[in-house]
Structures are given as C-alpha cells and as structure tokens.
Amino acid sequence: xxxxxxxxxxxxxxxxxxxxxxxxxxxxxxxxxxxxxxxxxxxxxxxxxxxxxxxxxxxxxxxxxxxxxxxxxxxxxxxxxxxxxxxxxxxxxxxxxxxxxxxxxxxxxxxxxxxxxxxxxxxxxxxxxxxxxxxxxxxxxxxxxxxxxxxxxxxxxxxxxxxxxxxxxxxxxxxxxxxxxxxxxxxxxxxxxxxxxxxxxxxxxxxxxxxxxxxxxxxxxxxxxxxxxxxxxxxxxxxxxxxxxxxxxxxxxxxxxx
Amino acid sequence: xxxxxxxxxxxxxxxxxxxxxxxxxxxxxxxxxxxxxxxxxxxxxxxxxxxxxxxxxxxxxxxxxxxxxxxxxxxxxxxxxxxxxxxxxxxxxxxxxxxxxxxxxxxxxxxxxxxxxxxxxxxxxxxxxxxxxxxxxxxxxxxxxxxxxxxxxxxxxxxxxxxxxxxxxxxxxxxxxxxxxxxxxxxxxxxxxxxxxxxxxxxxxxxxxxxxxxxxxxxxxxxxxxxxxxxxxxxxxxxxxxxxxxxxxxxxxxxxxxxxxxxxxxxxxxxxxxxxxxxxxxxxxxxxxxxxxxxxxxxxxxxxxxxxxxxxxxxxxxxxxxxxxxxxxxxxxxxxxxxxxxxxxxxxxxxxxxxxxxxxxxxxxxxxxxxxxxxxxxxxxxxxxxxxxxxxx
Numbered sequence: 240x241x242x243x244x245x246x247x248x249x250x251x252x253x254x255x256x257x258x259x260x261x262x263x264x265x266x267x268x269x270x271x272x273x274x275x276x277x278x279x280x281x282x283x284x285x286x287x288x289x290x291x292x293x294x295x296x297x298x299x300x301x302x303x304x305x306x307x308x309x310x311x312x313x314x315x316x317x318x319x320x321x322x323x324x325x326x327x328x329x330x331x332x333x334x335x336x337x338x339x340x341x342x343x344x345x346x347x348x349x350x351x352x353x354x355x356x357x358x359x360x361x362x363x364x365x366x367x368x369x370x371x372x373x374x375x376x377x378x379x380x381x382x383x384x385x386x387x388x389x390x391x392x393x394x395x396x397x398x399x400x401x402x403x404x405x406x407x408x409x410x411x412x413x414x415x416x417x418x419x420x421x422x423x424x425x426x427x428x429x430x431x432x433x434x435x436x437x438x439x440x441x442x443x444x445x446x447x448x449x450x451x452x453x454x455x456x457x458x459x460x461x462x463x464x465x466x467x468x469x470x471x472x473x474x475x476x477x478x479x480x481x482x483x484x485x486x487x488x489x490x491x492x493x494x495x496x497x
Numbered sequence: 498x499x500x501x502x503x504x505x506x507x508x509x510x511x512x513x514x515x516x517x518x519x520x521x522x523x524x525x526x527x528x529x530x531x532x533x534x535x536x537x538x539x540x541x542x543x544x545x546x547x548x549x550x551x552x553x554x555x556x557x558x559x560x561x562x563x564x565x566x567x568x569x570x571x572x573x574x575x576x577x578x579x580x581x582x583x584x585x586x587x588x589x590x591x592x593x594x595x596x597x598x599x600x601x602x603x604x605x606x607x608x609x610x611x612x613x614x615x616x617x618x619x620x621x622x623x624x625x626x627x628x629x630x631x632x633x634x635x636x637x638x639x640x641x642x643x644x645x646x647x648x649x650x651x652x653x654x655x656x657x658x659x660x661x662x663x664x665x666x667x668x669x670x671x672x673x674x675x676x677x678x679x680x681x682x683x684x685x686x687x688x689x690x691x692x693x694x695x696x697x698x699x700x701x702x703x704x705x706x707x708x709x710x711x712x713x714x715x716x717x718x719x720x721x722x723x724x725x726x727x728x729x730x731x732x733x734x735x736x737x738x739x740x741x742x743x744x745x746x747x748x749x750x751x752x753x754x755x756x757x758x759x760x761x762x763x764x765x766x767x768x769x770x771x772x773x774x775x776x777x778x779x780x781x782x783x784x785x786x787x788x789x790x791x792x793x794x795x796x797x798x799x800x801x802x803x804x805x806x807x808x809x810x811x812x813x814x815x816x817x818x819x820x821x822x823x824x825x826x827x828x829x830x831x832x833x834x835x836x837x838x839x840x841x842x843x844x845x846x847x848x849x850x851x852x853x854x855x856x857x858x859x860x861x862x863x864x865x866x867x868x869x870x871x872x873x874x875x876x877x878x879x880x881x882x883x884x885x886x887x888x889x890x
Contacts, residue, residue, distance in 0.1 A: 262547075287544050287836025307836045326848065328834055329819055347835075347850065348819060366850045367816045390816065391853060417852075418770070438773065 253277040258284035262309065266290055273297050273319075281305070287328070292316050298337070313340050316357070329366070332359045335381070341467055345387065354381040354400065362468045363387040364408070367417070368395060375399020375427055384464050391417035394483075395441075398426040403460060406433040407472060414439075421483050429483040430457060432474070446481040453482055520700075520712035521548030523832035524683035524801040526808040526859050531827070532560050535674030537841040538682040542665045544837040545686055548712075551607060552694025553687025554668040555660025557651070557701040557708035557803050558679035566655040568595055568618035569633050569705075574696060575613040577646030584640055584647045585617075591636050592619035600659075601673055608663040608671040612696055614650075616657070630705055630750060634729070637704060641733040648697045648734065653706025656805065660685075660699035668699075680861070681808055683801050685710035691737070698736040706805045707745045711738040712833060713798035713818045724791035738800075744792055745802060756809055756858055762789040764814040764854035801831050806864030809856050816853035823848040829859035 253272040257265050265288050272280050278300055282291065285306030292302055293311060298318035305324050313321050314333035326344035334353045345363035353372040356379040364387035371392060373381055381400035386407050393416050394402050406415030415433030422441030430453070435446055449457070454477050461474040523541045527533065538556065562570050571588065575581050588594060600614035621629040637649045651658035656679075659672040665686045669675070685700035691714060692698055701708040715721065715737035722732045722740055728751075730743040741763070748759040762785050766774075771782045786793070797817030802809040810831040812820050823830045823838050824847040830838045835848060851857045 286840050287834055289547070307839050309834070309836060326835055328836065345848075345850075347821070348816070364850070366819075367853065390850065392815075438769075 251277060252279040252281070254281040254283060256284055257282050257286070257288055257306065260288070262288035262290060266293065269302070270295065273300050279303070290314060292319055292321050295319050313338070316340075326363075327361075331361075332357070332383075335359070336379075343468065348390070351381065351383045354383070355379055356381050358382045359384070360464055360467055361385045361387070365389050368392045370397060370400075370402045371395040373397045373400040373402070373427060375401075382460065384460060386464065386468065386470070388413055389416045389420075391419050392422065393417065393420045394424055394427075394429055395419065395421070396423040396425075397421065397429070398424075400427045402427075402429045403457070403464075404429070404431045404433075405464070405474060406431065407470075409433050421485075424483075425485045425487065427485075430480050431483060432480045435481050435483075440483065443485050443487060444483050445486050446483050449477045449480050449482050453477070453480075519548045520688050521545030521686035521833045521837070522684065522700075522710045522712055522799070522801050523830070523837050524681070524710070524803065524808050524810075525828055525830045526681040526803075526861070527828050528859060528862050529827040530560070530680045530861055530863060532678035532680050533682075535669060535677055535679070535682065538684050539666060539669040539674060541832070541837045541841045542669075542684040542686055544840040545832075545834055546664065546666070548688060548833060549664060549686030550688050551664050551667075552662055552689050553660070553685070553699035554663055554665030555658060555685050555687075555699045555701050555710070556665070556669065556672075556674055557656065557658045557681075557683045557703065557710070558674070558677050559656040559681035559706070559803060559805060560679045561657055561677045562618070562655050565595060565618040568620055569652055569654055570657055571617040571619060571637075571652050572600065572650035572657050572659075573615050573617070573640075574648045574650050575615065575646060576696075580644050580646035581613065581615070583644050587640065587644070588617055588619065588636070591632075592617075593622055594619050602671055603673055605670050606663075606667045608661065608667045611661060611671070614672075634704060634746065638729065638731045642731050650697075651701075651703040651708065653703065653708075654805065656706050656708070656803075658701045658703050658708055660701060661696045662694055662699065681803055683708060683710050683803050683808070689736075690714060692735055695735070697734045700736075700738060701803075702734065702736070702739045702742040704730075704742050704746045705750070706803075707742050707750075708803045709738060709742045709745070709800055711741060711798055711800040713800075713813065714796045715740060715794050715798065716796035717794055720791050721794065737796075741794065741800060741802075744794075745804075748789070748792065756856055758785060760809075760811050760854065760856035761785050762792050763794045764811060765793050766814065766854060799833065807858060807860035809858050810851060811856045812851055812853050814854040820851055821848060822851055822857050827862075831857065831859075 255268050281303040283305045285308050287309040289309035290311050291308045292313040294315045296317040300319045302321045311330040311333050316338050317336045318338045321340045323342045327342045327346040329347040331350045336356045338357045340359045342361045346361045346365050348366035350369045351359050355374045367390035370383045384403040386405050409415040420439050421444040424444050596618045600616050637652050661668050700710040718737040725743045732739050748754045765786050798813045799818035799820040819833050821835050823845045825842045825845050832838050
C-alpha cells in the first residue's frame with residue numbers, strides 16, 4: 240500500500256465516518272490511522288463495508304464499529320480488539336490469528352472459519368457453520384463464545400481450540416444448536432449449555448458432563464463474557480452444560496486401511 | 498458446466514467470463530399493499546454492488562399497472578426487428594390486446610447497447626375454454642421457443658420484470674424504475690458462473706406472476722428441465738434459475754401444493770430427518786420426496802420468490818448461501834446481507850436468519866385470508882396425487 244498518499248493521523252483516538260466510503264478506501268484510512276499511532280479508532284455509519292481490520296497486525300489497538308460491518312470482518316487479523324456495537328454479517332474472524340472481536344448483537348454464517356488464535360464473543364445468535372475448521376497448536380488456542388443459539392454444522396471438522404455455546408433464548412422451537420454439530424471433529428473441545436440429542440451430533444464425538452477441570456477452565460471465560468455484555472443471567476450452573484470432544488483423533492484413519 | 502439451451506441467436510451476444518460466485522439479492526413487501534417507488538430497492542441493491550460483476554441485474558415489481566390490473570402484462574425483449582412483427586401477430590391472434598407500447602428506456606452509463614422492450618396488456622378471449630393461466634403459459638413457451646430474437650420477460654397480471662446486462666443500478670436507471678410504484682419489489686445483482694451473462698439470462702425469471710431471483714447454482718438443472726418438459730414447460734433462457742420459476746408454477750398453481758410443501762419438494766429434508774418426524778408429517782415428507790424426486794433442487798441456493806400475494810425466501814437444505822429476513826412495521830425484508838436492509842431501514846423490529854430448507858413467507862394482509870382454505874385444498878391434492886400419474890397440459 241502506498242503510505243505516502245494516505246492522510247496521517249496524529250491523535251491517539253481517531254474517528255472515521257464510513258458513510259458512503261467504499262470498503263477499500265475505508266480500510267486504507269483505518270490502516271493509515273493505526274500506522275500513524277492511533278490506539279483507538281472509531282468507525283461510524285458502517286453499512287456493509289467488507290474486510291474491516293483484515294490482516295492488521297497491531298496488538299493493542301481498539302477498533303469500535305457502529306453500524307453493520309460487511310463480510311470477513313477481522314479476517315487474518317493479528318492483534319486488534321474489535322468491538323461491533325451492532326450486528327455483524329458472515330465470515331467474522333475468518334482465519335483470525337490473534338486478537339479479540341466482540342459483537343454486541345448477532346452474527347451470520349461461518350464465524351471464525353479456520354480460526355487459529357484469539358477470541359470471538361458474540362452476544363446473540365449465530366448462523367450456520369460457526370467455528371468450522373478451527374485449529375489449535377500449543378499456546379495458540381482460539382476461542383469462540385456465543386450467547387445465543389447456533390445453526391447446523393456448528394464446529395464441523397474442528398481440529399483444535401474451544402467453542403462455548405450458551406443458548407440464551409433457547410426454547411421448544413429454538414434449539415441451542417442445529418444438526419450435524421461437531422461432524423468430523425477431531426480436536427479441541429465444545430461446551431454447550433442446553434439439551435442435546437445425540438442425533439444432533441456427528442459420529443466422531445461424544446457428550447460428557449463437565450469435570451472439575453472443565454469448570455475451572457470455563458469460569459473465567461464465562462466471567463469475561465458476562466462482563467463484556469453486562470449480562471445478569473447466571474451462566475455457571477455447570478450441570479446444564481455438555482462437553483463435546485472427539486472420541487478419535489483420526490476419525491477417518493480406518494476408512495481406507497484394512 | 499451445465500449445458501443450457503440450444504438457441505441459434507442470443508440477445509446481444511452472451512459474455513463468456515467465468516469467475517467466483519456471489520450474487521446479491523433483496524426484496525421487500527408492504528403487507529398492507531401500500532405502493533412505493535423503486536427508489537429504496539435501488540439504494541438497497543447498490544449497497545451490495547460488489548456481489549455482482551456488471552453482467553446482470555434485474556427487478557420484479559408488483560402492483561405497477563393498476564390501470565390494467567386484470568390484464569396479463571406481457572413484457573417482451575426483442576433482439577431482431579423481424580421478431581417484433583412476428584410476435585405481435587402471434588399475440589394478437591391469441592389474445593385481446595387492450596394496449597401496447599414501448600417500455601420507456603433511457604440508455605445511460607454502462608447500458609447503451611440494448612434489445613428493444615415492449616409491453617402488451619392482454620386478456621384471454623371469452624371463446625377460450627382452457628384455463629386462462631395455462632393458455633398464457635403455453636403462449637409464452639411458444640414465443641420463447643419459436644420466435645428467434647423474442648423473449649417474454651414477464652407475463653403476470655399487474656406486475657412486471659425489468660432486467661438485462663449491467664449492474665442493477667444502471668438497469669434501474671435504464672428502465673426508470675424510480676417512476677414505478679409497487680407494493681412488492683425484488684432486485685438481483687448477478688455474478689454469472691456457469692451460464693452466459695446475457696439479457697435474457699439476467700434475473701428475475703418469471704412465468705405468469707411468479708418471479709424468482711436466485712443466488713447459487715442449480716446442479717440438478719438437467720433433471721429438472723426434463724421433468725418440466727413433460728408438463729409442457731420449455732427452458733430457453735440458458736440459465737439454471739429458469740427451472741425454479743416453472744417449478745413453482747407447476748407445484749403451486751397446477752398441483753396446488755402449499756408453499757411449505759413446494760419448499761419441501763425443492764429443498765427436501767434428509768431421510769434421516771424424515772425418520773424422526775411425527776407419523777403424519779413423515780408420511781407427507783416421504784410422499785413429496787417420492788412423487789417429486791425430479792423436482793428437487795440440488796446445489797446451493799438462496800432465493801426470493803415473488804407473486805401477487807406475497808414474498809417467499811428459501812435456502813437450500815444445508816444453507817450454502819446467505820439469507821437474512823427482517824421486519825419493520827408492515828414491511829418485511831429479505832436479503833443476502835443485513836447491511837442492504839439497514840441502508841433503507843436503519844431501525845428494524847426484528848431480524849433473523851432462516852433455517853435451511855424452511856420457507857419464510859410474507860403475505861399481503863389481503864392474501865392472508867385465503868390461506869387456510871388453500872392449505873386444506875393442498876392436503877387434498879396431495880392425497881389425490883398418491884399413487885397416481887400426474888399428466889401435463
């Protein structure tokens with residue numbers, strides 16, 4: 240990117256109006272502000288601009304978004320703390336590597352696809368294929384926490400990291416999660432709060448009650464979630480949760496071997 | 498990929514680009530029937546400009562011809578001078594034409610070279626004993642198949658489709674859509690993948706007052722097309738979505754299925770899900786899958802389907818394309834992206850993601866009263882279809 244053509248921000252906190260701004264120009268302005276030393280950037284009047292925060296490597300920068308950001312928010316992102324004050328669309332945190340995305344509303348399909356680090360918190364419901372192909376390696380353990388309910392293929396082919404699904408608002412007609420949950424999952428862990436029938440789950444996983452270690456692991460995560468969204472709902476009745484883990488690390492290992 | 502159509506001429510020569518797929522669609526209905534200009538739908542589809550690539554855009558509008566509200570409004574697209582006279586001869590020999598005129602167009606921006614557009618407000622003569630809708634469907638097929646360089650863009654009452662090659666905002670300007678008023682609008686921004694980007698291949702696809710805009714691809718096009726041919730529908734527009742318009746006409750108008758049943762035919766539940774249904778529901782789902790196996794749509798789709806009484810959104814059974822629905826007062830929105838809806842309605846009462854394979858149906862309040870009777874009728878129709886061969890026109 241040609242940095243010499245971009246306006247330089249001098250302030251620590253910068254506000255950029257996205258009204259009528261094409262996504263490329265908006266992302267250039269955002270990057271320029273961060274390069275110029277801004278620690279907090281507020282984007283207002285966002286209406287579907289794509290790729291906001293994509294690929295940005297800046298660990299302590301905060302990006303506030305007002306309005307609905309477009310597809311692939313924070314894709315390949317490494318560091319920033321993104322706060323969406325409205326709903327988000329599809330592809331939030333696609334292949335995200337580090338940082339934090341908070342959505343103070345609901346979000347669409349394929350959230351956290353192939354995610355390999357950092358944390359995504361969604362206050363409300365999410366769509367289909369959330370957390371599919373998530374990966375984890377040593378200290379890089381991505382985490383997705385969802386306050387509402389999720390659609391089908393939740394955590395499909397998950398290979399690492401952790402997903403927590405709280406199911407606030409679930410009912411007879413609105414299940415906490417759809418079908419084909421954790422299909423092909425072969426690494427990582429899921430915690431789902433609510434009633435799960437085995438037929439909703441892939442054949443490669445089993446559900447278990449939480450043990451002391453799980454409770455200890457979850458307690459700070461739930462506290463973070465409740466504090467972030469100012470929730471009063473009690474989230475620590477651990478007997479309501481199911482832990483879902485793969486029963487084999489190589490679910491297809493025997494498929495072609497006799 | 499899918500080989501579509503065998504016509505010798507094309508309207509303005511199809512482009513041959515192939516690229517990744519991401520059409521954009523949006524529609525809204527004022528359930529109280531209040532009509533609004535095309536201005537908001539144009540602004541909304543512009544928000545999703547990048548979902549298309551300039552090779553197709555289009556709109557369907559309902560309630561635009563109150564002065565001829567009971568007439569079949571035929572929108573025709575002509576690529577050849579000769580086709581005009583031939584088509585008009587055929588139309589006048591079959592229908593009473595109350596009024597005929599050029600559709601006003603305004604070549605501008607990227608839309609300069611274009612086919613000719615005319616419209617005819619027509620009535621089926623009293624002497625015709627066959628079902629009037631069937632009669633018009635047959636005429637539409639005949640024009641599309643027989644007359645080189647003539648295509649019927651739409652043929653419903655008090656509605657019309659406007660489409661072509663270009664970005665939707667350019668086509669809106671070209672057709673002066675801000676000058677029309679409708680209670681139901683749908684819009685499409687095309688990114689052609691497997692089929693050519695040409696004027697007839699733009700969305701919406703229509704028959705009678707059914708119109709469809711679609712994001713995705715219908716891999717079962719070949720099977721669906723052959724199935725439809727056995728009922729007298731001929732696909733001539735070289736785009737997979739065409740079959741969906743005709744399937745709706747066949748399933749809902751002719752076979753009297755409910756929209757829920759038609760959706761189950763097109764996006765059938767998996768057998769393992771059917772096995773878990775309560776007995777009566779299971780029986781119905783099994784019957785629909787068995788009877789209408791060739792009407793099932795394979796491949797990813799999100800589509801919006803309009804008719805005089807309402808707007809329906811449907812995803813494929815595993816939801817491989819985005820769709821979001823929202824409500825504000827008497828208006829219901831359906832779109833690929835929430836941001837497009839927020840562009841024209843920043844505040845919403847409700848917004849939700851539909852479940853795969855489950856239709857979202859927003860009817861006019863006036864059309865809602867018919868629903869229970871229609872549903873009963875459909876259940877009976879389903880009984881009568883059981884174990885019986887269904888014949889075409």
